[in-house]
Amino acid sequence: MEVKEIFKNKFNLPQEGFLQPIDLIDVDVGFSVYKDRYEKEFKSLFRVYIDNKDYGNENSKKPVVVTAVYGKTNEDGGITVYSSGWKRSNNLPIELISEKDFFYDIKTNDFLYNNKIINGIEILKKVDGWHMKTTKPIRGFWLRFKLVWFHSILAFFVKLIFDIFSIVRYFISGQKARIFDRIKNNPDSPNKVDMNVFFGKTYIGEPEVPMKIFDYMVPVRVALLWSLFHLFFYTLFYFLQYYPIYLKIIFTNGFLIIVYGVASIIIFNKTLKFIYESKISTIDNLLVFIQNRHLKLKYRKIKI
Numbered sequence: 001m002e003v004k005e006i007f008k009n010k011f012n013l014p015q016e017g018f019l020q021p022i023d024l025i026d027v028d029v030g031f032s033v034y035k036d037r038y039e040k041e042f043k044s045l046f047r048v049y050i051d052n053k054d055y056g057n058e059n060s061k062k063p064v065v066v067t068a069v070y071g072k073t074n075e076d077g078g079i080t081v082y083s084s085g086w087k088r089s090n091n092l093p094i095e096l097i098s099e100k101d102f103f104y105d106i107k108t109n110d111f112l113y114n115n116k117i118i119n120g121i122e123i124l125k126k127v128d129g130w131h132m133k134t135t136k137p138i139r140g141f142w143l144r145f146k147l148v149w150f151h152s153i154l155a156f157f158v159k160l161i162f163d164i165f166s167i168v169r170y171f172i173s174g175q176k177a178r179i180f181d182r183i184k185n186n187p188d189s190p191n192k193v194d195m196n197v198f199f200g201k202t203y204i205g206e207p208e209v210p211m212k213i214f215d216y217m218v219p220v221r222v223a224l225l226w227s228l229f230h231l232f233f234y235t236l237f238y239f240l241q242y243y244p245i246y247l248k249i250i251f252t253n254g255f256l257i258i259v260y261g262v263a264s265i266i267i268f269n270k271t272l273k274f275i276y277e278s279k280i281s282t283i284d285n286l287l288v289f290i291q292n293r294h295l296k297l298k299y300r301k302i303k304i
Contacts, residue, residue, distance in 0.1 A: 003028075003029055004030070007029050007030070007031075007050070008021055008031050010109065010111065010119075011031075011048070011120035011121055013033060013121075014033075016121055016124070017035050017036065018033050018034075018046070018121075018124055019033055019035065019036070020033070024047065024049055027050065027055075028052055028055055029050040029055055030050060031047075031048055032045060032047045032048075033048070033124070034046075034079075035128065037070075037093075041073045042071065042072055042073065042079075043070075043071070043079060044068055044069065044071075044079075044093060044131060045068070045070075045071070045078075046066065046068050046124060047066070047067045048064065048066050048123070049064070049065055050062045050063070050064060050104060051063070051065055060105055060106055061103045061105050061112065062103060062105075062106060063103055064101075064102040064103060064123070065098065065099050066097070066101075066124075067095075067097045067098075068093070068095065068096050068097075068127055068130075068131040069095045070092055070093040070095065070131070090147045090148055090151075091134060091135060093131045093134060093135060094130075094131060094143070094147070094302075096127070096131055097301075098130070101113065102123050111123060143302065150302065151298050151299075151300065154297050155294055158290060158294040159179055162177075162179045162287060163179070165283065165286060165290065166178075166179075166287065168283065169280070169284075169287065170221065171221055171222075171224075171225045171272065172272055172275050172276045172279075172280065173276050174219060177287055179291050179294060211223045213226075213265050214261045214262045215262075216266060218265060218269050222265075222268065222269050222272060225268070225272075226264070226265055
């Protein structure tokens with residue numbers, strides 16, 4: 001009998017709520033199996049396998065990889081892990097991957113856990129217990145807290161920093177940058193995140209709408225930033241009760257107002273263009289860095 005059949009038969013499925021196993025086609029040794037949940041139309045998918053690179057080495061003890069994901073049953077009989085049709089929360093079973101907790105000795109055909117022999121079904125039951133830990137009100141509290149802290153709170157603040165620099169980039173270039181904060185669900189590798197995001201695709205181009213200020217045409221975003229710049233300093237001087245004489249002279253003289261307005265808006269526009277030409281790549285690299293930090297936090301592996 002082939003190793004893959006011996007490996008699968010050691011679990012003696014179906015039993016303990018686990019259904020009929022299905023052979024995996026992307027590895028030499030391994031299978032997947034569903035387990036129905038009490039929630040109607042929901043179930044968990046487990047994958048149990050030996051990585052091909054580990055199976056091919058000389059060591060007789062092979063690490064067993066076990067993954068668990070939870071989702072809603074779809075029309076094909078599989079599960080949908082992420083969907084707009086149902087809301088996922090931290091109180092639901094957690095997605096997990098166990099890589100070096102269990103071993104399989106191909107010489108003795110025994111499963112090992114903490115260097116002790118364990119039955120195949122006990123492996124599934126133990127992983128299922130970890131998988132369901134977040135559903136436990138007391139025992140799962142600390143795990144739920146870590147999930148909220150890393151995946152929601154810290155990720156939110158990193159995204160906020162991204163949005164701030166995205167606004168800066170918009171005023172410099174006229175293009176908005178939208179953070180890439182979702183990954184395509186892959187039930188085969190629930191904790192795998194592709195960090196090689198092509199950031200250029202996240203830009204949302206907008207037509208540069210010109211606006212005339214002192215007979216000088218500038219984009220609306222430049223006019224807005226120029227106006228906000230002056231409004232900020234006006235407000236600051238107002239609360240500080242600071243009224244420079246030279247500013248009073250300028251803003252009480254029509255000719256000087258025109259001279260100041262034309263000169264300041266031109267300098268302002270040219271400065272933004274200079275920053276765009278010399279610093280935009282630096283800003284883009286910073287946005288990519290922040291985006292990847294956000295993804296790593298949002299999909300961070302949490303020790304159970």
